[in-house]
Amino acid sequence: MATHTQNPxxxxxxxxxxxxxxxxxxxxxxxxxxxxxxxxxxxxxxPTLVVIPMSFSAGATFQFPPQEWSxxxxxxxxxxxxxxxxxxxxxxxxxxxxxxxxxxxxxAALGLSKSRGRWAEAVRSFLMLPLVAPGIVIAVVVxxxxxxxxxxGSFWGYLLIHTxxxxxxxxxxxxxxxxxxxANLLRAASSLGANPLRAFWRVQLPLILPGVLSGAVFAFxxxxxxxxxxxxxxxxxxxxLPVRMFNxxxxxxxxxxxxxxxxxxxxxxxxxxxxxxxxxxRRKK
Amino acid sequence: xxxxTHTPQASSIxxxxxxxxxHGVTKDYGLERPAVADVDLEIEGGEFVSFLGPSGSxxxxxxxxxxxxxxxxxxxxxxxxxxxxxxxxxxxxxxMLFQNYALFPHMTVAQNVAYPLRERKVGRAEIKERVAxxxxxxxxxxxxxxxxxxxxxxxxxxxxxxxxxxxxxxxLLLDEPLGALDKNLRAALQLELRRIHREVGSTFxxxxxDQEEAMTLSDRIVLFREGGVEQVGTPEDLxxxxxxxxxxxxxxxxxxxxxxxxxxxxxxxDVSWAAVPDTVAPGVAGSxxxxxVVRPEHMELAQDGPVPTGAPSTRVRIQDVEFVGxxxxxxxRSTDRDELITAKLSPGSxxxxxxxxxxxxxxxxxxxxxxx
Numbered sequence: 001m002a003t004h005t006q007n008p009x010x011x012x013x014x015x016x017x018x019x020x021x022x023x024x025x026x027x028x029x030x031x032x033x034x035x036x037x038x039x040x041x042x043x044x045x046x047p048t049l050v051v052i053p054m055s056f057s058a059g060a061t062f063q064f065p066p067q068e069w070s071x072x073x074x075x076x077x078x079x080x081x082x083x084x085x086x087x088x089x090x091x092x093x094x095x096x097x098x099x100x101x102x103x104x105x106x107x108a109a110l111g112l113s114k115s116r117g118r119w120a121e122a123v124r125s126f127l128m129l130p131l132v133a134p135g136i137v138i139a140v141v142v143x144x145x146x147x148x149x150x151x152x153g154s155f156w157g158y159l160l161i162h163t164x165x166x167x168x169x170x171x172x173x174x175x176x177x178x179x180x181x182x183a184n185l186l187r188a189a190s191s192l193g194a195n196p197l198r199a200f201w202r203v204q205l206p207l208i209l210p211g212v213l214s215g216a217v218f219a220f221x222x223x224x225x226x227x228x229x230x231x232x233x234x235x236x237x238x239x240x241l242p243v244r245m246f247n248x249x250x251x252x253x254x255x256x257x258x259x260x261x262x263x264x265x266x267x268x269x270x271x272x273x274x275x276x277x278x279x280x281x282r283r284k285k
Numbered sequence: 286x287x288x289x290t291h292t293p294q295a296s297s298i299x300x301x302x303x304x305x306x307x308h309g310v311t312k313d314y315g316l317e318r319p320a321v322a323d324v325d326l327e328i329e330g331g332e333f334v335s336f337l338g339p340s341g342s343x344x345x346x347x348x349x350x351x352x353x354x355x356x357x358x359x360x361x362x363x364x365x366x367x368x369x370x371x372x373x374x375x376x377x378x379x380x381m382l383f384q385n386y387a388l389f390p391h392m393t394v395a396q397n398v399a400y401p402l403r404e405r406k407v408g409r410a411e412i413k414e415r416v417a418x419x420x421x422x423x424x425x426x427x428x429x430x431x432x433x434x435x436x437x438x439x440x441x442x443x444x445x446x447x448x449x450x451x452x453x454x455x456x457l458l459l460d461e462p463l464g465a466l467d468k469n470l471r472a473a474l475q476l477e478l479r480r481i482h483r484e485v486g487s488t489f490x491x492x493x494x495d496q497e498e499a500m501t502l503s504d505r506i507v508l509f510r511e512g513g514v515e516q517v518g519t520p521e522d523l524x525x526x527x528x529x530x531x532x533x534x535x536x537x538x539x540x541x542x543x544x545x546x547x548x549x550x551x552x553x554x555d556v557s558w559a560a561v562p563d564t565v566a567p568g569v570a571g572s573x574x575x576x577x578v579v580r581p582e583h584m585e586l587a588q589d590g591p592v593p594t595g596a597p598s599t600r601v602r603i604q605d606v607e608f609v610g611x612x613x614x615x616x617x618r619s620t621d622r623d624e625l626i627t628a629k630l631s632p633g634s635x636x637x638x639x640x641x642x643x644x645x646x647x648x649x650x651x652x653x654x655x656x657x
Contacts, residue, residue: 182387191352
């Protein structure tokens with residue numbers, strides 16, 4: 001024991017070149033921190049723990065805990081055309097937003113990582129705006145604009161504003177993965193005969209893929225969950241699942257909303273977990 | 286089916302070296318002085334040339350301009366007489382080795398080495414064969430499936446080397462490839478580079494700031510200073526016949542005396558030293574000041590007798606004497622100029638006493654008179 005603590009081995013030149021050995025052992029998380037973590041997690045998922053059992057209730061009104069179990073609210077959800085259309089609208093918008101926001105956001109992150117100076121910083125801040133602007137402000141402004149452009153209650157209207165709102169998430173996560181990317185690899189690829197497009201495709205993209213994927217997931221979930229702007233720009237012809245749920249709660253008090261919530265929660269959770277699962281499988285390989 | 290089993294051989298990756306020439310090559314970033322200014326250089330096919338110089342002297346920038354990773358502001362880069370100044374790197378077909386290896390971390394050793402071949406649409410079977418051959422050349426057979434991070438620094442650099450020669454590049458450009466390795470590994474890889482250079486026969490351009498490395502490896506050294514070429518020559522040329530004080534001091538140890546050039550010699554204070562014609566660097570004749578350079582191993586100690594007639598000398602007080610095995614290192618201070626002088630004496634010579642005053646002398650033909 002004593003000899004172990006004697007030499008905190010100063011880094012000398014003979015160490016140079018070898019990949020720096022990580023000497024710091026990973027500190028064990030203290031118990032109190034774990035406890036706090038668990039408490040916060042419980043606090044965050046508590047509503048879900050109420051809603052999901054409630055959706056399996058057999059009662060005609062909201063019941064918790066349910067006295068009898070049934071799938072009637074799921075049946076009601078999957079047989080009611082309005083709910084199904086809302087779900088399909090939500091998925092259509094969310095998937096489209098995911099694709100567009102990921103493409104645009106990744107391109108923006110790549111471009112901005114190569115540019116320096118005030119101009120680039122201004123563009124970056126501008127793209128981040130939807131993250132800091134209050135949802136209600138965005139909603140009112142977009143509503144007025146869409147009224148003029150006759151885009152209220154249209155797929156393209158949802159796509160446009162949800163993409164803008166999802167962009168910051170893609171930008172941030174791709175920028176983070178780019179900061180760990182060694183630009184020398186692109187020079188190496190070039191010296192080995194790869195044109196810039198091929199070098200991006202074969203070298204840079206695979207290495208920043210985790211950042212791109214998690215950006216995509218956040219874009220999808222951002223759109224799927226979004227309710228404030230969606231409420232403003234909805235129309236009876238086109239409404240998304242959160243809007244339908246809001247109406248269902250405020251106007252009809254229909255327990256189907258519990259089933260709908262559960263479906264939404266499961267969808268979002270699956271999507272967030274996908275990259276993690278992906279990483280887990282990869283590590284096992 | 287086929288009866289002919291193919292044994293991978295080094296010969297399958299042999300090339301004739303490419304002639305590289307630079308004319309008035311300049312890189313100007315718009316700073317106070319250009320990073321590289323008006324470099325003219327001819328590198329013969331198959332030659333091993335080192336770009337040597339302190340950091341910021343323009344050697345890496347020049348290499349990058351040959352590689353096409355840096356644009357030229359003015360001047361032309363030609364490969365075998367064809368101007369490639371405005372060709373992007375990926376069309377120049379030059380191999381490049383980087384100091385930090387620049388291996389693709391998401392690809393295995395085999396995939397890394399196969400990369401340039403896949404970019405060139407080489408067939409699957411041929412890729413396999415050439416990858417095997419080149420991995421044998423760098424002695425990494427059996428590590429095909431490893432990821433770069435599972436290899437040591439030396440192994441990683443050998444993978445990078447394999448990757449940069451597997452596509453028979455017209456020349457190999459090496460940007461301080463051994464800089465990140467420890468001393469023993471460096472020596473081993475230096476030998477290996479020499480061997481691979483012989484076996485592949487391609488032109489090698491090697492950037493380093495380590496004069497010893499440049500001396501042991503290269504056929505010729507290009508010495509860089511502040512964005513320009515200071516002197517070009519074989520290692521022996523540069524060591525024995527430096528043209529400037531900078532060259533004399535950068536390669537090896539040297540004692541330097543500031544002198545005033547005269548008609549048939551130089552004067553050092555009120556003594557005159559004869560100048561043997563061969564030892565005078567170009568440019569000294571018209572120069573106001575010059576330096577006499579004497580290597581420590583050419584210094585002799587006049588202990589048992591007077592300084593031989595005609596031999597230049599200087600009076601010193603001995604400060605320190607070290608026995609270094611193959612020679613005696615004597616550190617002394619000249620009595621009149623207060624300059625530090627070192628001499629390497631053969632081990633047989635009598636050990637001088639520290640604190641005594643003696644004369645150090647040298648043969649006029651072993652000195653070199655250079656411009657500042």
